[in-house]
Amino acid sequence: MPQAKDLQQAGPVMSWTLAGLALSILLPSLGTSIANIGLPTLMEAFGASFQAVQWVVLAYLLAITTLIVGVGRLGDLLGRRRLLLAGIAVFTVASALCGLAPALPLLIAMRAVQGLGAAIMMALAMACVGEAIPRERTGSAMGVLGSMSAIGTALGPALGGVLIAAAGWPAIFLINLPLGALAFVLVYRHLPASAPAAPKDGTGFDVPGTVLLAATLAAYALALTIGRGHFGSLNLALLAGAALGVALFLRVEARAAFPLIRPGMFGDASLRAGLLSSALVATVLMATLVVGPFHLSSALGLNAAAVGLVISMGPLVAALTAAPAGRLVDRLGARPMSLLGLAGIGGACVLLAVLPTQLGVAAYLGPIVILTASYALFQTANNTGVMAGIAPAQRGLVSGMLNLSRNLGLITGTSALGAVFAAGGLHITFAVAAALIGLALAITTLLRSPAGRPAPRGEAP
The missing domain is CATH 1.20.1250.20 (MFS general substrate transporter like domains)
Structure with a gap:
């Protein structure tokens, strides 16, 4: 041995x-x-x-x-x-x-x-x-x-x-x-040293693509964060700028000798599924952090200390369940655990959408515990599944893309689901959240490769 x-x-x-x-x-x-x-x-x-x-x-x-x-x-x-x-x-x-x-x-x-x-x-x-x-x-x-x-x-x-x-x-x-x-x-x-990519491998740093992507992401993030909930002409202009930035970025990358993100990477269904699902789940997760305090204080009448205690339960549950979730992923595989995590998040969103407010804190906290534990399982499985198929020379890039998809989801959730809550309340918000998780389930089921992983992406077969 x-x-x-x-x-x-x-x-x-x-x-x-x-x-x-x-x-x-x-x-x-x-x-x-x-x-x-x-x-x-x-x-x-x-x-x-x-x-x-x-x-x-x-x-x-x-x-x-x-x-x-x-x-x-x-x-x-x-x-x-x-x-x-x-x-x-x-x-x-x-x-x-x-x-x-x-x-x-x-x-x-x-x-x-x-x-x-x-x-x-x-x-x-x-x-x-x-x-x-x-x-x-x-x-x-x-x-x-x-x-x-x-x-x-x-x-x-x-x-x-x-x-x-x-x-x-x-x-x-x-x-x-x-x-x-x-x-x-x-x-x-x-930490063992990692060998940098050799110039003879046809690698280089795409400065124009990097600057253009950064400007595009900044425009999108600012469009959804400035204005304190009031979506005006400046927000629309920034969103239009972000859309134009995406088009320019794709055009630049298609012609670049060493593109930051090769458009062909998105032909990989597993990578697309991982990134899209990560963004959708982060959008829903942010609703618990943005919508939760308002619901607990206004609808349930909790004081600030009690609100803080209830809200902190979500991250605490995620912290306690992430490591055991990792062991489950090692034993049972990334794809089934991703699906199980998404199913748990979706079920919790349905409960939050239908349980009456009259049931009090328990009707909120119980589903939140399910949601955050399921989120820990999904996040661990999704990250493991995506990174398992990445060639060593692209691990940093794809890890950055995974973190970016999560950050964009958090920003989108703050703005979009915050607006839904302001217009329709908690139940409507989590009905929309359940629909988003249903979309993530469909994406993961239809696009992600089954248990057998392909050769690392980016390497010659």
Whole structure:
């Protein structure tokens, strides 16, 4: 049993490697949720309006959304370990500068730089799983990364409140310094180096395509976030600009010598299914975070503390179930677990759409527990299934595309399902959400390859 013995001996090293990758996922999630809790304090500290301080959050999210595909591809070309270390360093230094910022414009600028580091960490941590973790344990590793993302989301509000009360708003950024340093040391010491793509392989970095994609994504994200729920002429102009950007991007990529995203990649039905399903599920998940607080406070009459406790149950359930979900994916396969996760999310949405408000908190919290546990299963299975068929030279790019599909879903969910809730209430919102999950089920059933995976995409047969 030499292979089993070798794997056992490599166990401690592998655990430290996974710990470094897990921290690289935890910190970007924490960077999003911990800043939200600090916005009222920042308004007082800088004497600014809400519209001004909200850019502390928006600058970070826009940087991640617009850059994540490009930095994923750059990692494929330069070496994923090298760029991941650079991303951790950028994130950590930018966090220090955020905490020391004397004025709001500088803080917003440093948050954008922090978002660059976060984009690198999110794109490359997942991509590094394929080369650092044995294939038979990929699902478990993806489950651990999913747990870290959920823990970061759940931990942010509580930790941020404690830090602000104890040491003021700079502490919500300075907390990243020891955590970032630890992540850097773990990745530096334990993650094996990845060979960059060789120029003779016909690879290069597509600067025009990267800039055009970033501008297109920025236009789309701004169209759905500015205006505080009022969709006006500026939003329409930005959406039109995003649509034009998509057309130009496809035209540029079709003619590029080394395209950022080869249009032919989307001929792969499994990749299309994974990306589309990820975006649809993220759209629905965001409804629980955006719609939930309003329903709990206005319809059920809960106070702020009770609302926070109920809302935190979703990320907590996801954190507890992601790792076991990974083990299920390893044993039973990615595709059936993706379908099971989608079925659970869809069933929970139906319950939220039909259960009467008179049943109280239980009628909301019960389905939410089902939904978030099913989301953890789907996310782990979907990420595992997509990344399993990717050639090593494209792992960073496709990991970035997966994260991008999720971010676009979160942005779309905030705007679109928030508008549905404002117009029709909770039951209509989750009826629409159930229809979206039905679409994701159809896509996964019809497009994704059965259990037998093809040869890694991007490699010659």
